[in-house]
Amino acid sequence: MxxxxxxxxxxxxxxxxxxxxxxxxxxxxxxxxxxxxxxxxxxxxxxxxxxxxxxxxxxxxxxxxxxxxxRALRGAARSALHRARRIGRGEKEVLRLGHTPAVTGEEIITLLRQVGAAHPHMATDVNQRYPHELTDALLAGDLDIGLCRAMTPPHGLARTTLAHQPLSIAVAADHPLATRTSVALSELIGQHFIVWGQPGHSAYTDLLINYCHAAGFEPRIERTPRQGTPPATAVIGTDRLAFVTTPPGPAADGAVRVLALDPPLYAPLHALYSPRTTSPAKDAFLRRRVDLSGL
Missing domain, CATH: 1.10.10.10 (Winged helix-like DNA-binding domain superfamily/Winged helix DNA-binding domain)
Known part of the structure; x- marks a missing residue:
């Protein structure tokens, strides 16, 4: 049938x-x-x-x-048509890559540089999507890969872990903690944290809250009004803190100070994709061993 x-x-x-x-x-x-x-x-x-x-x-x-x-079948059919037309027209394959705001531009550039070194002729089309937009686009066949943190893939998508990156704490340059180079998470009891997703609706936010629970406290959190901007910039002009993957040191042209966490904690970098679609560019990207330690 x-x-x-x-x-x-x-x-x-x-x-x-x-x-x-x-x-x-x-x-x-x-x-x-x-x-x-x-x-x-x-x-x-x-x-x-x-x-x-x-x-x-x-x-x-x-x-x-x-x-x-x-939904998954519709996306696979659309991808199949797109691939057949591209090949028939002699067009170059383009890796269509989306990422959530939790994945920074620097990380994307580093990833593409590493993949490009092994596949110099691979073209890419990169854009930022909010989590629900990312999964919708992947299911619809409009994206090949979605980069995110801790998102549970919906039915029809698969997930693989590309890397685990050290988490840091961002504060404004005039924050009392800005003179520090590192901080223990347990020292941050009573501080307000800026997050990007609602608890219970964002797996990444839930991961960060669970880290605070393991450190012995319930964090005070608020959702940033600056959606879509680099995570470290969310603390500018506030007395709030934010978990970031930005390396320790000055950031945002000196407006932000990023502190190392001691002992370290890590955030996963995940790739979501449809296992039903055929894309050599997607497969090449997923096979690539990722090293983000230089960020």
């Missing part, structure tokens, strides 16, 4: 819109045509997929399970 990708696209739209009417408008179909397509899909699968009520539609467990695979 084969699955019609168009019908899966219809299921995705209905699930995301929560309404046949809105999904039909999004797909430029009549409501009758969309409803008929979903019912045909249910007959092909052999079980109901949607719970239809007067106020809208919602996924039944079988529909939710099919939706997860449908």
């Amino acid at each position: 084969g699955l019609d990708l168009n019908k899966l696209e219809h299921l995705i739209a209905v699930a995301e819109e929560g309404s046949i009417t809105r999904a039909a408008a999004r797909l430029h179909l009549s409501q009758q045509a969309l409803s008929a397509s979903i019912r045909v899909l249910e007959r092909e699968v052999g079980v109901p997929l949607l719970d239809r009520t007067a106020t809208g539609v919602s996924l039944l467990p079988a529909g939710a399970a099919l939706l997860e695979d449908a």
